[in-house]
Amino acid sequence: MKVAMVIPPYRYGADPRHWITVPPQGYGGIQWVVATLMDGLLEAGSEILLLGAPGSPVQGGVTVSAAVEAADIHVAIKAFDPDVVHDHSNAAALPPGEVGPTVSTHHLNGVPERQANGIYVSRAQRTAAGSASAPVIRLPVNPSRYHFREAKDDNLLFLGRVSAHKGVREAAAFARAVGLPLTVAGPAWEKDYLDALLADFPHTVSYIGEVGGSVRAELIARARAQMVLSQPSGGPFGGRWIEPGATVVSEAAASGTPVIASDNGCLPEIVPGVGRVLPVGREITPRDAERVLRTLPTAQAVREAAVHRWGHDTIARQYLAVYERAISGEVWT
Secondary structure, eight states: EEEEEOOOOOOOOOOOOOOSSOOOSSHHHHHHHHHHHHHHHTTTTOOOEEEOOOOOOOOEEEOOOOOOSSSHHHHHHHOOOOOOEEEOOOOOOSSSOOOSEEEEOOSSSSOSSSOTTEEEEHHHHHHHTOOSSSOOOOOOGGGGHHHHHHSSSSSSEEEEEEEEEGHHHHHHHHHHTTTTTEEEEEEOOHHHHHHHHHHHHHTTEEEEEEOOOOHHHHHHHHHHHEOOOOOSSSOTTTSSSOOOHHHHHHHHHTTTTOOEEEEEEHHHHSBBEEEEOOOOOOOOHHHHHHHHHHHHOOOOHHHHHHHHHHHHHHHHHHHHHHHHHTTTOOOOO
16 A cells, blocks of 8 residues: 655754654654554555655655655655555644545644544543544554563653653652652753752752663663653643653553553553553652552563554554545545
């Protein structure tokens, strides 16, 4: 199958010639999702045109387009003549226009711009968008991209945007309660939030900035647990934050690293079996924190669960089935 894969084009660093690639150089949730999905589609024999990520590594079966403007993306898609277009940009890079059968994965909160033939990454996200029957396909993980380790270091890890809605302070409070250091890795665009975090948890939090590649994979693999204490407030777009898909959950589990998560959004759907879920707003005592750590599943158990539930080949097959529905002319909301 020929698939045109559209992602939102984002600049990387200060040089205007550089873009966040697939896979990303550092932070980039959508880019990681697309990279992993492409792994599965390529193994299934698909041919892919990647748009919105100039400079991405070239691999067999993938053509990387230089197009980043909507008009140029339309031209490139028509020249490629795909069987289906898969939009990951919430219509930002692919506004309405005739480009053939199209499906759209929603990666954010709220109601998507393109609702026809939408795909959601969790039931919580789908419900918040007002849909009852659109497909839910989980975020994929390719275990070969991660390092599996049974032996863990005595530290906790937060990996992601350093922001209130991602629950970094809550992760630091848990780490302090249990007496373990917390490594925080990710972009910190809200300086006041980071400064307050470091001031309030000086002996607990170590901030190392954005990481990518093998450094990132090794950090995930070595951690005692991955902290995903997402919060319902403080989101980037205002209103209630509902954690949509949580890429870090599958990445951690594929590395044999259990997850400690809140019950916000998708997390109660995906974390059982690979970690523990804690209620938002619950104050964690040292005794509570120790019990949570003691009852986490083993590295082998979470790895097996990740591959079974979210393996890139499994998720690719689910997408191929949805592509066939769109190609046949079916329309859903």
